[in-house]
Amino acid sequence: MKISLALGGKSEPVEIDFDKTTVDWKRQNYGQFTPHGVYLKEIDRSLFIKRLTRQPLALPFLKSHLRAPCSGNLPRLYAVAEDREPVYGFRHYFFYERLEGITLNVLKGEINIRHCHEILSGVFTAMLSIIKRGYWHCDLDFRNVFVGKGSSHETVRLIDLDSLMPLSLSFKDYLSDSCRRPNVNERYWSYVVPGFDGERLGRLSGISLSQAAFIYFAVDLFFFIKYPTNHVSLKPADLNKIMSRDNDRYFPKDAKRLWRQIHNQIFTNPGQGASWRDVDRFTTMAYGFTENLSDITSGTIFGGILRSAGNFLNSALGRSRP
Structure with missing residues (x-):
């Protein structure tokens, strides 16, 4: 699916083709606090990607945080995406910075x-x-x-x-x-x-x-x-x-x-x-x-x-x- 990553600064959003089937989701669940992450060649870096079957009540906040970061003490968010799957219905994907x-x-x-x-x-x-x-x-x-x-x-x-x-x-x-x-x-x-x-x-x-x-x-x-x-x-x-x-x-x-x-x-x-x-x-x-x-x-x-x-x-x- 097509994802537009808002990387911040003066740079324009970067369009990528994200293939969710190539991600080891069990391993990725721990991506924010281990060396793991998903490497995206279009931006030459790894991001932490979280997916949810339910729509979180925090979705309006997350979209607001994407447009204008709320605090330097929260992880940066680069994209929010939805994708319909035949078994689980909508999946929500959140593309965060991978923290060190x-x-x-x-x-x-x-x-x-x-x-x-x-x-x-x-x-x-x-x-x-x-x-x-x-x-x-x-x-x-x-x-x-x-x-x-x-x-x-x-x-x-x-x-x-x-x-x-x-x-x-x-x-x-x-x-x-x-x-x-x-x-x-x-x-x-x-x-x-x-x-x-x-x-x-x-x-x-x-x-x-x-x-x-x-x-x-x-x-x-x-x-x-x-x-x-x-x-x-x-x-x-x-x-x-x-x-x-x-x-x-x-x-x-x-x-x-x-x-x-x-x-x-x-x-x-x-x-x-x-x-x-x-x-x-x-x-x-x-x-x-x-x-x-x-x-x-x-x-x-x-x-x-x-x-x-x-x-x-x-x-x-x-x-x-x-």
């Missing part, structure tokens, strides 16, 4: 606390940029954080973009419709869900869930790095127990108090969640960083993110009310 580096789940034993600022800064910036466009990443996981070569947070990529969910989707609908739910790791954000009753659960948004996921992710990474030979997978009860004790074991007292404040803000206002500045401050305090994760949580940029996300959220809440 390794995912965090493989790398975590080789990094130390000094590396965590650029990793967390990259993930934090990526999540905020996604929210700005009206979506949230519901599969934050070590295996979906790609660490490339270099010493800048821009070498960190948040991958698996087809798992994004629109903020406009009611969270109740998301939970009740398994067809809408991709195969994701819900551990990081699901710890806030059991405490909500029916009415507030309906108002719980991807913004709140993203904040909960990022904090849980940051704490989990902290324990992996600080105690590499004695790490157990944190459970929600473990996290709540650690943060409820008003002592300075593991984390400074001020960081624990801020965590409880963020947690209470999410429960009090499940639609808009807590302050992203507080999420940034908590991580900075917990790790003892001398710099914030991102300048994006200050000034007019951050205000624009809140307004954009709020528009999608208000639309969603309006549709979900009887």
Whole structure:
């Protein structure tokens, strides 16, 4: 099939003849974090190509990201294509850059606390940029954080973009419709869900869930790095127990108090969640960083993110009310 690759810059799109039957798809599934990829002679490089039988709810975001890249902390997308097959119906193909580096789940034993600022800064910036466009990443996981070569947070990529969910989707609908739910790791954000009753659960948004996921992710990474030979997978009860004790074991007292404040803000206002500045401050305090994760949580940029996300959220809440 004919594919038009938008490689960016001043270059014109490149037309290629893509033969999907020549691709080892089982091997290609791991193309973004191994040396694998599909070599395309027309452009003399390899790309990571992902195919899906279902149409992802993230398709509008992906097409937007193709036209205007959302963030330097997301992989570049060069083409989106559809092709009807007699057995599976439509197949959706996504042509990404093939990243150089390794995912965090493989790398975590080789990094130390000094590396965590650029990793967390990259993930934090990526999540905020996604929210700005009206979506949230519901599969934050070590295996979906790609660490490339270099010493800048821009070498960190948040991958698996087809798992994004629109903020406009009611969270109740998301939970009740398994067809809408991709195969994701819900551990990081699901710890806030059991405490909500029916009415507030309906108002719980991807913004709140993203904040909960990022904090849980940051704490989990902290324990992996600080105690590499004695790490157990944190459970929600473990996290709540650690943060409820008003002592300075593991984390400074001020960081624990801020965590409880963020947690209470999410429960009090499940639609808009807590302050992203507080999420940034908590991580900075917990790790003892001398710099914030991102300048994006200050000034007019951050205000624009809140307004954009709020528009999608208000639309969603309006549709979900009887």
